[in-house]
Amino acid sequence: MIGGTDLVFWIRDDVPAADVILRTVRRKWPDYVFQDADDPSMPSKSARGWLPRPSGREFFIYYDLAAARSWHEDGATSENLNTMIYVVLGNRTRPAANLRSITIVCGELSGEMRALMDEIQMSIMDITRSMRGLMEKDAA
Amino acid sequence: MNHFTNKKGFDAIRATPSWRFRGSQPPDPRNHPFGAYFTTLSPETPNLAIRLRIPRRKLEYHFSFVDQNDLSPLDNDRGEWIFYSPTDYDVVRARQTAHGRTYES
Numbered sequence: 216m217i218g219g220t221d222l223v224f225w226i227r228d229d230v231p232a233a234d235v236i237l238r239t240v241r242r243k244w245p246d247y248v249f250q251d252a253d254d255p256s257m258p259s260k261s262a263r264g265w266l267p268r269p270s271g272r273e274f275f276i277y278y279d280l281a282a283a284r285s286w287h288e289d290g291a292t293s294e295n296l297n298t299m300i301y302v303v304l305g306n307r308t309r310p311a312a313n314l315r316s317i318t319i320v321c322g323e324l325s326g327e328m329r330a331l332m333d334e335i336q337m338s339i340m341d342i343t344r345s346m347r348g349l350m351e352k353d354a355a
Numbered sequence: 356m357n358h359f360t361n362k363k364g365f366d367a368i369r370a371t372p373s374w375r376f377r378g379s380q381p382p383d384p385r386n387h388p389f390g391a392y393f394t395t396l397s398p399e400t401p402n403l404a405i406r407l408r409i410p411r412r413k414l415e416y417h418f419s420f421v422d423q424n425d426l427s428p429l430d431n432d433r434g435e436w437i438f439y440s441p442t443d444y445d446v447v448r449a450r451q452t453a454h455g456r457t458y459e460s
Contacts, residue, residue: 216359216392217381217439219408221431255401275405290404290411301406305432318432320408 218291219301219320222332226339228313230346232304233269236319239338240276240300241266243331248277252301257287272304296322300331356393356422356438359407359457365416369454374418374446390439393426398457407437419453420446 226232241247241262249262252273261280277283282298289295305316319335321328358376360368368374381387396403404411427441428434 216394216409216413217387217407217429217437218383220383220386221429221433223431250402252406253401273406275402286405287402288411290414291408292410299405301408303432306435307432316432320433 219322220324222319222321222324223305224317224319224336224339225309225312225314226317227343227346228308228315230339230342232317232339233274233302234266235338235342236302236317236335237262237266237276239335240331243327243334244276244278246279248280248283250275250277250283258283269302269304272306274302276300276302297326297328298322356395356420356426357397358391358393358418359398359403359409359414359416360418361413361415365418365454368418372448374420374451374454376418376440376444376446378440378443387429388439388441390441391444392437392439393444394438395422395436414457417454417457418446418451421450421452423450 237249246261246263248258248260249267250258251270252275253271258277258280276299277286278298282295285292285295286299301320303318303320305318307316308314319332321332324332368376376391378389378391380389381392394407396406398417400406404414426438429437429439
């Protein structure tokens with residue numbers, strides 16, 4: 216009764232996590248489709264050219280419209296496994312380090328999906344470094 | 356607490372007065388341990404198959420019962436609503452609240 220691979224990322228509390236993830240995914244999936252997890256309607260258009268703003272803590276990113284349709288009609292299948300990621304902006308924290316969790320549920324962690332997850336991890340590290348740099352500059 | 360399954364699973368689980376949910380190995384053993392899986396997400400939850408990342412046909416039937424806080428949460432943010440028992444899990448009649456078809460397929 217459960218599928219997917221759950222990956223946990225830790226991100227600084229002041230980093231716009233959804234924004235970082237969406238910007239990273241759209242570089243790999245230019246025709247991506249966004250959907251808030253609580254939205255029961257089938258998405259009807261690609262998010263190409265704009266950056267969605269999630270309304271809640273959970274959202275889906277599909278590779279394209281065909282992938283969105285497939286997931287809505289059939290749920291997980293052997294054909295669509297690597298065409299959707301499910302993002303949960305978590306409530307777990309590591310207060311001492313000012314971090315909070317994100318869980319991304321994806322398909323098989325190999326090939327292009329592995330590359331996408333690595334890129335998300337890199338983006339999180341990059342923005343954390345750049346924000347730390349800005350703060351140090353401000354403090355100086 | 357809820358469990359979703361197909362017709363075959365539905366018939367097997369309700370074959371005895373106490374429901375027995377048999378443990379099985381999810382597709383990714385490195386990620387999800389062997390066990391019987393449950394969720395606090397209700398049958399009416401939008402996009403349930405996508406959230407659970409399972410085939411839609413496996414939502415066809417459901418069981419609902421009273422939680423007694425003896426199930427383990429997943430060790431990530433889905434652990435807010437997905438729980439498991441590392442062994443077969445029995446639910447006596449007094450805890451059973453509903454079972455049947457989840458939606459018209």
